[in-house]
Amino acid sequence: MQVPAQFEYFKATSVDDAIALLTRHGPESFLVAGGHSLLPMMKLRLAEPETLIDINGLDDLAVIAVESDRVRIGAMVRHSALLASPVIAEHFPILTDAERVIADPVVRNRGTVGGSLCQADPSEDLSAAFSAMRATAVIRGADGERQVPVREFHRGPYETAVEHEELLVAVEVPILAGSSSAYAKLERRAGDWAVAAAGAMLRLDGDTVAEVGIGLSAVGASHFVAPEAEDLLRGGPATDDAFVEAGRLAARHCSPSADQRGPVDYKRHLAGELTTRVLRRAARRSRGEEA
Amino acid sequence: MQITVSVNGESYVRDVEPRLLLTHFLRDELRLTGTHWGCDTSNCGACVVRLDGVPVKSCTVLAAMADGAEVTTVEGLAHGRTEADLDPVQEGFMVCHGLQCGFCTPGMMMTSRALLDRDPDPSAETIREAISGQICRCTGYENIVRSVQWAAAKEAAAREAADTESSEAMA
Numbered sequence: 001m002q003v004p005a006q007f008e009y010f011k012a013t014s015v016d017d018a019i020a021l022l023t024r025h026g027p028e029s030f031l032v033a034g035g036h037s038l039l040p041m042m043k044l045r046l047a048e049p050e051t052l053i054d055i056n057g058l059d060d061l062a063v064i065a066v067e068s069d070r071v072r073i074g075a076m077v078r079h080s081a082l083l084a085s086p087v088i089a090e091h092f093p094i095l096t097d098a099e100r101v102i103a104d105p106v107v108r109n110r111g112t113v114g115g116s117l118c119q120a121d122p123s124e125d126l127s128a129a130f131s132a133m134r135a136t137a138v139i140r141g142a143d144g145e146r147q148v149p150v151r152e153f154h155r156g157p158y159e160t161a162v163e164h165e166e167l168l169v170a171v172e173v174p175i176l177a178g179s180s181s182a183y184a185k186l187e188r189r190a191g192d193w194a195v196a197a198a199g200a201m202l203r204l205d206g207d208t209v210a211e212v213g214i215g216l217s218a219v220g221a222s223h224f225v226a227p228e229a230e231d232l233l234r235g236g237p238a239t240d241d242a243f244v245e246a247g248r249l250a251a252r253h254c255s256p257s258a259d260q261r262g263p264v265d266y267k268r269h270l271a272g273e274l275t276t277r278v279l280r281r282a283a284r285r286s287r288g289e290e291a
Numbered sequence: 292m293q294i295t296v297s298v299n300g301e302s303y304v305r306d307v308e309p310r311l312l313l314t315h316f317l318r319d320e321l322r323l324t325g326t327h328w329g330c331d332t333s334n335c336g337a338c339v340v341r342l343d344g345v346p347v348k349s350c351t352v353l354a355a356m357a358d359g360a361e362v363t364t365v366e367g368l369a370h371g372r373t374e375a376d377l378d379p380v381q382e383g384f385m386v387c388h389g390l391q392c393g394f395c396t397p398g399m400m401m402t403s404r405a406l407l408d409r410d411p412d413p414s415a416e417t418i419r420e421a422i423s424g425q426i427c428r429c430t431g432y433e434n435i436v437r438s439v440q441w442a443a444a445k446e447a448a449a450r451e452a453a454d455t456e457s458s459e460a461m462a
Binding site for chain 2: 001002003004005006007009011035036039040042043054056103104105106107109191
């Protein structure tokens with residue numbers, strides 16, 4: 001039987017209250033959202049917070065709001081809510097694709113967008129998807145809000161730009177007229193972490209790539225992105241050859257590790273193939289050839 | 292810490308350690324052992340209960356998080372103690388042999404009930420997707436899908452009968 005170590009427990013009543021509790025209880029106090037990463041780590045005693053601050057009651061962080069040129073996704077939006085959102089499906093099919101393959105439906109009922117980003121697992125899917133979309137993380141502390149590009153949010157495995165007395169409150173994703181996107185992941189079995197995954201955002205200007213974002217997960221890509229492949233495509237032709245070449249570059253520049261999910265060459269191959277596939281799908285979607 | 296949790300419509304007040312998991316609260320504190328404790332790692336889904344209507348894996352929810360919430364366990368599915376009081380999902384599992392050893396069954400039924408509440412006529416694919424986070428180690432998935440379809444058909448027939456009755460009453 002797996003039992004977490006003892007801790008003190010508080011329910012935060014507001015974001016300010018959560019920040020005040022973090023400040024009062026010091027560095028060994030952790031926030032808990034859906035708990036589907038933190039509680040398993042606590043059961044294995046990989047995490048032993050002295051104080052747990054439960055933010056599940058912060059309903060104002062569980063909102064998906066469309067603003068003029070962006071969508072603001074609250075940190076407490078559950079994965080299931082992101083998957084079910086018509087606004088998200090319309091503007092960011094990459095997120096809907098990703099949510100279909102994040103964990104399983106029951107886990108998605110509990111796990112949150114903010115929790116996933118802050119856990120910062122190197123195989124986490126939304127980090128790659130938000131990086132492809134060049135989203136912005138909104139972080140709040142006692143002195144107010146600050147914004148950090150998702151591409152600068154991750155400081156390394158399980159480390160983020162969120163300081164101890166701060167809270168990730170939302171992710172803002174820019175709406176790019178005429179763009180589309182897609183995400184693909186290979187997993188060993190339903191609900192598992194990725195062997196490798198890739199996401200792409202494309203805005204085409206006729207047959208030219210006007211803007212592009214490529215995210216990679218589980219393959220050791222720095223900040224979950226493939227900048228060399230993006231540079232190759234930007235301003236060039238949106239052809240299948242270009243997408244294949246972009247895949248090659250993405251594969252060459254990532255640095256996967258061998259583990260129980262596969263050896264390095266296999267993961268590198270997947271990074272390239274999945275990159276090409278999501279570029280193709282994003283292009284088809286932006287041309288209205290595929291939903 | 293003291294928590295108040297409504298389980299299957301009954302309110303319970305208990306002093307618990309903050310680290311107590313919801314599954315152990317239900318099984319050990321309330322002696323509601325229908326909820327099974329399986330893998331302990333949120334993979335198998337034997338521990339699924341509904342928290343404010345939403346299916347969750349109770350091995351990965353603190354009892355403290357359920358403070359003030361309404362929990363429904365497999366014991367809350369039936370409306371009474373006789374066979375006639377069973378939920379159609381329970382009947383379906385009985386009629387279609389939806390269980391062999393029965394270990395995964397409570398979780399499977401809770402997820403299936405929640406599925407039918409939002410989608411009364413799910414395809415086999417939708418049912419498979421809904422239970423994809425749950426493991427039947429007897430590998431009896433075919434019959435689980437049939438059981439849920441059986442329940443859906445029974446409820447559809449009941450709705451149809453009720454509609455006919457009400458339109459006849461209006462005529």
